[in-house]
Amino acid sequence: MAAVLPLPVAPRSEAGPWRRAWRRLKRRRGALVGLAVVLLFIAMALLAPWLGLQDPVATSWSAIRKAPSAGHWFGTDEIGRDVLSRVVWGTRASLLAGLVSVSISLLLGVPIGLAAGFLGGFADALISRITDAFLACPFLILAIALAAFLGPSLSNAMIAIGVSATPIFVRLARAQVLNVKVEDYIEAARAVGNPPLRIALRHVLPNITPPVIIQATLAIASAVIAEASLSFLGLGQQPPAPSWGSMLNTAKNYVDSAPWMAIWPGVSIFLLVLSFNLLGDGLRDALDPRQR
Amino acid sequence: MFEYLVKRVATLLPTLLFVSVLIFGLQQLLPGDPAKILAGEDQDPQVVAYLRARLHLDEPLPIRYARWVGGVLQGDLGESVRSQQPVTGLILQKLPVTVELALLAMAIALAIGIPSGIVSAVGRGTAWDWAANAFALWGISTPNFWLGILMILLFSVQLGWLPASGYVSPFEDLGANLAAMIMPAFVLGNAIAAVLMRHTRSAMLQVMSADYVRTARAKGLGERTVVLKHALRNALTPIITLGALELGTLLSGAVLTEQVFTIPGFGKLVVDAVFNRDYAVVQGVVLVTASAYMLLNLLADLAYFAVNPRLRR
Numbered sequence: 001m002a003a004v005l006p007l008p009v010a011p012r013s014e015a016g017p018w019r020r021a022w023r024r025l026k027r028r029r030g031a032l033v034g035l036a037v038v039l040l041f042i043a044m045a046l047l048a049p050w051l052g053l054q055d056p057v058a059t060s061w062s063a064i065r066k067a068p069s070a071g072h073w074f075g076t077d078e079i080g081r082d083v084l085s086r087v088v089w090g091t092r093a094s095l096l097a098g099l100v101s102v103s104i105s106l107l108l109g110v111p112i113g114l115a116a117g118f119l120g121g122f123a124d125a126l127i128s129r130i131t132d133a134f135l136a137c138p139f140l141i142l143a144i145a146l147a148a149f150l151g152p153s154l155s156n157a158m159i160a161i162g163v164s165a166t167p168i169f170v171r172l173a174r175a176q177v178l179n180v181k182v183e184d185y186i187e188a189a190r191a192v193g194n195p196p197l198r199i200a201l202r203h204v205l206p207n208i209t210p211p212v213i214i215q216a217t218l219a220i221a222s223a224v225i226a227e228a229s230l231s232f233l234g235l236g237q238q239p240p241a242p243s244w245g246s247m248l249n250t251a252k253n254y255v256d257s258a259p260w261m262a263i264w265p266g267v268s269i270f271l272l273v274l275s276f277n278l279l280g281d282g283l284r285d286a287l288d289p290r291q292r
Numbered sequence: 293m294f295e296y297l298v299k300r301v302a303t304l305l306p307t308l309l310f311v312s313v314l315i316f317g318l319q320q321l322l323p324g325d326p327a328k329i330l331a332g333e334d335q336d337p338q339v340v341a342y343l344r345a346r347l348h349l350d351e352p353l354p355i356r357y358a359r360w361v362g363g364v365l366q367g368d369l370g371e372s373v374r375s376q377q378p379v380t381g382l383i384l385q386k387l388p389v390t391v392e393l394a395l396l397a398m399a400i401a402l403a404i405g406i407p408s409g410i411v412s413a414v415g416r417g418t419a420w421d422w423a424a425n426a427f428a429l430w431g432i433s434t435p436n437f438w439l440g441i442l443m444i445l446l447f448s449v450q451l452g453w454l455p456a457s458g459y460v461s462p463f464e465d466l467g468a469n470l471a472a473m474i475m476p477a478f479v480l481g482n483a484i485a486a487v488l489m490r491h492t493r494s495a496m497l498q499v500m501s502a503d504y505v506r507t508a509r510a511k512g513l514g515e516r517t518v519v520l521k522h523a524l525r526n527a528l529t530p531i532i533t534l535g536a537l538e539l540g541t542l543l544s545g546a547v548l549t550e551q552v553f554t555i556p557g558f559g560k561l562v563v564d565a566v567f568n569r570d571y572a573v574v575q576g577v578v579l580v581t582a583s584a585y586m587l588l589n590l591l592a593d594l595a596y597f598a599v600n601p602r603l604r605r
Contacts, residue, residue: 133310137582140544141562145578148566149321225435229548232437233563245435252441252552255456256449266438274433 021210024286031282037275041268045091053085057240065258075260078250086242087264093236093243094272097158097227098220104162106216109169114208116170117177118200127170134167143226147235154227154243157236161226165219172215176208183207210287217280221273228269244269300593304586311582312364315575316357322571325349329569330373343373364579370572372565379576382561387580389459390557393480393549394542396473400481401488401538406531408485409492413500414519424489431486436545440479440552447475457554476553480545484538491534495527502526529596536592543581 025031044051054072060080068075074083116127134142146160180186181204189203230236231245239246244265251262319326327343328335343349348356363370369379412424448456455472462469499505500523508522509515547559554560558577565573 129306130310132307133314136307136311136586137314137578138540138544138585140547141578141581144547144562144566145315145318145574146321148574149318149571151323221433228435229437232435232548233551233566235566248435248438248441252437252444255441255445259445259449262438262441262445266435266441269435269438270433273435274429277429277433 021283021286025282028282028285030278031286034275034278034280034282037271038279041091041095041272041275044088045095048089048092051088053088054082056081056085056089056242058082065254065261067258068260074264075258077247077261078254078258081240083247083261083264086247087244087268090242090244090247090265091268091272093154093231093241094224094227094269097154097161097236098224098272098276101158101162101165101223101227102216102219104159105165105169105219106212108163109166110173110205110212112166113170113173113175114177114200114205117174117181118196118204124174128174131167131170134164135171137164139164139222140226140229143230144233144235147230152235152238154237154241157227157230160230160235161223164226165223168219169212169215172211173208176211177204180204180207214280214284214287217276217283221276221280224269224273224276296597297594300590304590307586308583311586312361312579313357315579315582316360318575318578319571320353326571330571332569346371369576369579372570372573374565374568374570374573379572382573383558383576383580386556386558386561389555390543390546390550390559392462393473393476393546393555393557396477397480397484397542397545400478401484404481404485405488406492409489409531410496410519410524412489413493413496416497424493428486428489431483431489434482435548436479436483437548437552439482440476440549443475443479444552459555472553472555476549476555479552480542480549483545484535484541487538487541488531488535491531492527495530496523499523499526532592532595536589539588539592540585543585 058081060076063072063076063080065078066072066076066080072082072084074087077083077086112127116124137145143157143160143164146163147157150156150160186199186203189199194203227236228243228245228248231243232249234246234249236245237243247265248262251258251265254261322329325340327340327347327349330343330347331339348359351359360370367380369383371378372382375382408424408427412421415421444456447454454475457472459472460468500519502523504526505518505523508518513522543558546557547562549555550557550559551563558581562574562577564570565577
C-alpha cells in the first residue's frame with residue numbers, strides 16, 4: 001500500500017525511507033511500549049524539580065528506614081531520605097550516562113570505522129588490530145579499569161563506558177562501509193569526479209546509518225546497565241547525588257531490615273533497559289528488513 | 293587444521309601486543325604524578341622516592357613499557373602497593389574461586405538457554421515461544437547485581453534456605469560450597485542463558501528449514517530424532533561461536549556478582565584494588581582477563597572445527 005503524495009510533477013510511488021521505517025515501527029507493539037516508557041523516563045528526568053517531590057538529598061534522622069507510607073510512597077533510606085524522590089532524580093544520572101556515553105562511542109567509533117573501511121590497506125589493518133585489542137578486554141572490566149584510573153565521578157564513568165563501547169561501532173561502521181563501497185552508486189559517484197571525502201560523507205555515511213542507529217539504541221541499554229554497575233561499585237555518580245546503582249549498593253546492606261530500598265531503583269533500571277532493548281529490536285525490524 | 297591454527301595464533305600476537313600497550317597506557321591516565329598518587333594521602337617523600345625508583349618513573353615511556361612487558365612475559369605483573377605481595381600470586385590465589393563460579397554459571401546457562409531455544413524454535417509462534425522470548429528479554433535487561441539482591445531477599449532473608457554470603461572452599465565442605473555458590477552462579481548464568489536462548493532459537497530456525505531436515509523427516513524419522521540429531525547438531529556451530537563471546541559477559545558479571553555475595557574471587561580482588569588505588573593489581577587483572585578471553589575464544593574456534601566436519605578438510 002503506497003501513500004500517494006500530492007506532488008504536481010513525477011509523483012513518487014512510495015514515501016521516503018524514514019517515513020516507511022516509522023510506519024513499520026508503529027506496527028510493532030513492543031517497540032511502541034518501549035518508546036513510550038523511554039519518553040516517560042525522559043519526562044521524569046526533565047521535570048523532576050517540578051513534580052512536588054521531597055528534596056532527594058535532605059536527610060531526616062526521625063525517618064530512618066521507614067517502610068512505604070502515604071508520606072513516603074517508596075519508603076525512606078538509611079539516613080531518612082525519600083526513596084521515591086531519589087529514584088526520580090536518579091533517572092537523570094542513568095539517562096545522561098546512556099546518552100552521553102553512546103554519543104562518545106558514536107563520535108569516536110563511526111569516523112574511525114568509516115576511515116578504516118574506506119581507506120583500506122595499512123590504516124585498516126592497524127585500526128582493526130587496535131579494535132581487536134579493545135574487544136579482547138571484556139566491556140565492563142575495561143570500563144572499571146578506565147574509571148578507576150580516571151578517578152570516580154559520573155563524567156569519568158561516562159567517558160569510560162563510551163570509550164569501552166567504541167570498538168563495537170568501529171567494527172560495525174567498517175563492515176557496513178565494506179558492503180556499501182562496492183555498490184554501483186558509489187562507483188557512479190566516483191566516476192562523476194566526487195572527491196573521496198565527499199563520497200565518504202555524502203554517499204557512504206547515509207547508507208550505513210540505519211544499522212548504526214539500531215546498534216546505538218541497544219548500546220544505550222548496555223550503557224545504562226554499565227553506569228548502574230559502576231555506580232554500584234562506587235565508580236559512578238558520587239554521593240549524596242542520587243543514582244540507581246549507588247542506591248542499590250547501600251540497599252544491599254539493609255536487605256533484611258529495609259527491602260524497599262532495593263526494589264525501586266532496580267525496577268527502574270530494569271524498565272529503562274528493557275524499553276531501550278524493545279525499541280532497539282523494533283528499530284531493527286523497521287530499519288533493516290533484511291534481518292527479519 | 294594445523295595451518296588454520298597457526299594462522300589464528302599469528303593474528304593473536306599483534307592483538308596481544310596492542311592489549312599490552314592499552315593496559316600499560318592506563319597508567320598514563322592517572323592525573324598527576326603516579327608515584328605521589330600511589331604513595332597515598334600522606335605522600336611520604338621516602339615512599340614517593342621508593343615508588344619512583346621501583347616503577348622506573350624517571351625513565352622514558354618506551355623503556356618503561358619494555359621493562360613492564362619483559363616482566364609480564366616472565367610472569368611478573370608487579371607488586372601490590374597495599375599488601376606488598378606479587379600481583380601474580382594474588383591473582384593465582386583468587387582465580388580458582390572465580391573459575392568455579394564461572395563454570396557453574398555456564399552450566400546453568402547451557403541447561404536453561406539451549407533447551408529453551410530449541411523449544412521456542414520448534415514451537416515457533418506458540419505460548420512456549422512467547423515465554424522463552426519474554427525470558428530472554430528479562431535476562432538481558434536485568435542488572436545481575438539487582439537480581440542477586442532480590443534472590444538474597446527471597447532465599448536468604450524470607451525463606452532462610454541459602455546463605456547470603458560466606459564462601460567455603462569445595463575441598464573443605466562441598467555441600468556448603470555449593471549452597472554458597474548456587475545463587476551467584478544462577479545470577480551470573482541467567483543473563484547468558486538469555487543470550488544463548490536467542491542464538492539457539494535463530495540457529496535452529498535456520499536449520500529446521502534446511503533440505504537435510506526435510507530429508508530426515510521424509511525418511512520417516514521421529515520428530516525427536518530430527519530435532520535433536522539432525523537439526524541441533526548443525527545448529528550447534530553458530531551457538532558455540534556466539535556463545536564464546538559471552539565469556540566476556542561471564543568475566544565482567546563475576547565482578548559484580550562476587551561483590552553482591554561477598555565471594556573472595558577475582559572480581560572482589562579488582563574492586564578492592566580499585567578502592568585501595570592498587571593500580572598494579574587492576575592492570576594485572578585486566579591483562580589476565582583479556583588473555584583468558586582471547587584464549588577461550590581460540591578454543592571456541594577450535595571446537596567449531598571439531599563439531600563441523602566440513603571445515604576440517
